[in-house]
Amino acid sequence: MDNTANPTVASQEITLENPELLSLKEHKQEALNWQKRRHLDWTENYTLYRDKVIVNRFIQRQSVNVPLMKTVIKTALKETDDPPLLVFEELDNDKQKEIFFNEYWNLFSKEQKLVIKDLVDKKQEMLTGRTFKKLNVENGKPVVDIVDVQDILITRYCDPTMIHTARYLVHQHIFVPLATLEHNPNYDQEAIKRLKVFYATARGLIKAEENAKSLEMKNRRMELMGVTDVNNPVIGETYVELNEHYLLQWDTDHNQEEYYLITTCDDMEILAKKRLEEVVGKTTDHYWRTHNLFNSWADDIELTDIWSDGLADIVRTPNKIANMMVSQIVENRTLRNYSMYFYDSSIEGYKPQTYDPMPFGWYPSPGDPNTTMKQVTIPDLGESIPEMQFVMNMAERAASTPDLSQGVVNKKTMTKAEMQAVLQEAQDRLRSMSKYYNDAWEEFGTMFIKLIEAQADNLVPVQIFKKGYKGTMFRVTVSPNDWKSKIGYRVKVMTKDEKDKEEKNAIEKLNAISPDFQTNKPFQDIRKKKELAFAGLNPDEVKEVMDFENQAAARALEAAKQQQTQQQQLPANAGVNGKTVNLPVPAQPML
Numbered sequence: 001m002d003n004t005a006n007p008t009v010a011s012q013e014i015t016l017e018n019p020e021l022l023s024l025k026e027h028k029q030e031a032l033n034w035q036k037r038r039h040l041d042w043t044e045n046y047t048l049y050r051d052k053v054i055v056n057r058f059i060q061r062q063s064v065n066v067p068l069m070k071t072v073i074k075t076a077l078k079e080t081d082d083p084p085l086l087v088f089e090e091l092d093n094d095k096q097k098e099i100f101f102n103e104y105w106n107l108f109s110k111e112q113k114l115v116i117k118d119l120v121d122k123k124q125e126m127l128t129g130r131t132f133k134k135l136n137v138e139n140g141k142p143v144v145d146i147v148d149v150q151d152i153l154i155t156r157y158c159d160p161t162m163i164h165t166a167r168y169l170v171h172q173h174i175f176v177p178l179a180t181l182e183h184n185p186n187y188d189q190e191a192i193k194r195l196k197v198f199y200a201t202a203r204g205l206i207k208a209e210e211n212a213k214s215l216e217m218k219n220r221r222m223e224l225m226g227v228t229d230v231n232n233p234v235i236g237e238t239y240v241e242l243n244e245h246y247l248l249q250w251d252t253d254h255n256q257e258e259y260y261l262i263t264t265c266d267d268m269e270i271l272a273k274k275r276l277e278e279v280v281g282k283t284t285d286h287y288w289r290t291h292n293l294f295n296s297w298a299d300d301i302e303l304t305d306i307w308s309d310g311l312a313d314i315v316r317t318p319n320k321i322a323n324m325m326v327s328q329i330v331e332n333r334t335l336r337n338y339s340m341y342f343y344d345s346s347i348e349g350y351k352p353q354t355y356d357p358m359p360f361g362w363y364p365s366p367g368d369p370n371t372t373m374k375q376v377t378i379p380d381l382g383e384s385i386p387e388m389q390f391v392m393n394m395a396e397r398a399a400s401t402p403d404l405s406q407g408v409v410n411k412k413t414m415t416k417a418e419m420q421a422v423l424q425e426a427q428d429r430l431r432s433m434s435k436y437y438n439d440a441w442e443e444f445g446t447m448f449i450k451l452i453e454a455q456a457d458n459l460v461p462v463q464i465f466k467k468g469y470k471g472t473m474f475r476v477t478v479s480p481n482d483w484k485s486k487i488g489y490r491v492k493v494m495t496k497d498e499k500d501k502e503e504k505n506a507i508e509k510l511n512a513i514s515p516d517f518q519t520n521k522p523f524q525d526i527r528k529k530k531e532l533a534f535a536g537l538n539p540d541e542v543k544e545v546m547d548f549e550n551q552a553a554a555r556a557l558e559a560a561k562q563q564q565t566q567q568q569q570l571p572a573n574a575g576v577n578g579k580t581v582n583l584p585v586p587a588q589p590m591l
Helices: 007-017 019-036 039-049 068-079 095-111 114-128 178-183 189-199 202-225 276-280 311-338 384-398 416-431 434-454 496-517 521-534 539-569
Strands: 085-090 131-138 141-147 152-154 168-177 239-251 256-265 269-275 294-297 341-343 373-375 462-467 473-478 489-494
Touching: 019 152, 019 168, 019 239, 019 256, 019 269, 039 068, 039 114, 039 311, 068 114, 068 311, 085 095, 085 434, 095 114, 095 141, 095 434, 095 462, 095 473, 114 131, 114 141, 114 311, 131 434, 141 434, 168 178, 178 189, 178 239, 189 269, 256 276, 269 276, 276 434, 294 434, 434 489, 496 521, 521 539
Parallel strands: none
Antiparallel strands: 085 489, 131 141, 131 294, 152 168, 168 239, 239 256, 256 269, 341 373, 462 473
C-alpha cells in the first residue's frame, strides 16, 4: 500500500519506525511510573490544604475539614519565610564590576518577584517533598519559573542530592499554540508541517482538545499554589504539548558525557536536538555540558528515592482522622436534633402523624405515649473531642508547629521559661531545613552566574536607578560588558539572621581592640562604617555621615594648628592682655 498520498499515515509510520523517539517515550514512561506512586499522596495533601474533602458513605459523610494541614504549613512558612541573601564576589578584585553584577542580580530579583516565588517554592516542597526552579533567558533577560512537580519526570537512579547526575530528565506539559512552532528557527519545519496535517484530522482535533483541558487544569493548580502570572488557553487556538528531554549522552568530539536537549511534540515528532551547551552558550569551564537548567531541593532526602516525603505527609493521616471525627460529631448532632421516634405498629388503625412544632401544641396519642412510642436514642459523641485534640497535637509536635508557634499560649500549664524552650526547640527543628535550602540557593546563584556568562551576547542593557543621600536620583545603564569578568564570580549565601549575627560579631571584635588603635584613623573609619551599616544606613547615608565626621575632624585639626602657630609667634616675655611678664631666667650650667 502506498502511503505517500496520505501524509497522516506516513507520519505515523515514520514515528513508529524512529528508534530515538521510541527510546525517549520509554524513558518518559519509566520515569512516570516511578513518580505515579506519589500522585495520590500529593492530591490528598493538596486537597486538604485547599479545604477540599471527598465524602464517602462509610467514615466521612459530611463535607467538613479541620484546617490542620493549612495551619501547620502556614506556621512553618512563618518560621522560614525569609529568602537568603546572595552576594556575588568578583574573583579578579574588580569592585566596580562586582557592584554592577550585584545590582543586576537585585534588579533580576525584583522583576522576577523572587520573594513571592520563594514562598511558592517552599510551599510546594512542604506539600510534595520536592520542588523545582528553572532558569532561562527570554527577550534578552534571565527569568526563573517555579515548575509544577508533576511536570518533571526524572530517572529513578538519579542521586537525590544532585539532580545534575540524572541520565535523563523530562520537562513535560509545556503547552504552546501550534501556530507558534513555525516561528522558532531551531525547530524542524518539515516536522511542523506533518503536525499541522495531523491536527487537521478528527484524531488531531480530539488531541488538541485534550491538550487545552490539560493546560487549563495545570494553570488552575498553579494559580491556587500562588503563581498569579499564568494564562488560560485562548479560545480557538490549537494547543500542542512539548516535552524537553535532557539526556546525558557520550560526545565523541569532547570525549565525555554531556547533556543533550531534545524537544518533542506530543510524542510524535522530534522538533530539535542539540548539545545543551550549544543551546545555552559556552562558559570558561564548560558548565552546561554537565548541568541541566533545573534547581531542586528537598528537606527529607532519601538515598534511594528522589520523591521523598514532605511536611504535609506527616500531617495527612492525622488530618484525615480529625476530619472523620468532626464529620461524625456533626452528623451525630444533626441526627439528635431530628428527634426521631419509634412507634407501636401493632396498634390497629394507628398511623402517627407528623406535626409541625408550635407553642403550647398538643399532639394526640392512643394510650400511654411512653408505651406507644419511643424516641430513637443517639448517644452524644462529645467525649471524642479530647481524642481529636490528642491526634492534632501529635501531628503538630511531629511537624514542629506547636501552639506557641501558632501564637496560642496556655498560661495555666506552662511557665514562661518552658514556653520559650518549647518555642525555641520548634523553631530550631523547622530551621534545620535551611541546610538543604541554602545549599540549593547557592547552586541557584552559581547557575545564574553561568547562565548570564553564557548568554552575555544575548542580554539587553538594563537601567538601574539609585537615589543619592541628598535625594537626587541617578540613572546608570548597565550592559554585560560592565560586569563581565575575565576570571568569574562566586556566590556567598547567608540568611538575614546570619548576616546580622556575623556583622555584630565583627563589630564587637573591632570594639574590643579599638583602644590599641586610638590614633589609627583608617582603623577607626572602618569601625565606624561597619557600625553605621549595621544600624541600617545605606552606602550613601554612610558616606554622608563619614564625610561630616572627616570634615569636622579636619576643621578641629586646622584650628589646633592655627592656635599652635599663634602661640609660637608670641614674644618670649609676652603675657596676657598685653602685660609684660618677667619670665624666670634659666640656670646656667656649671663649668
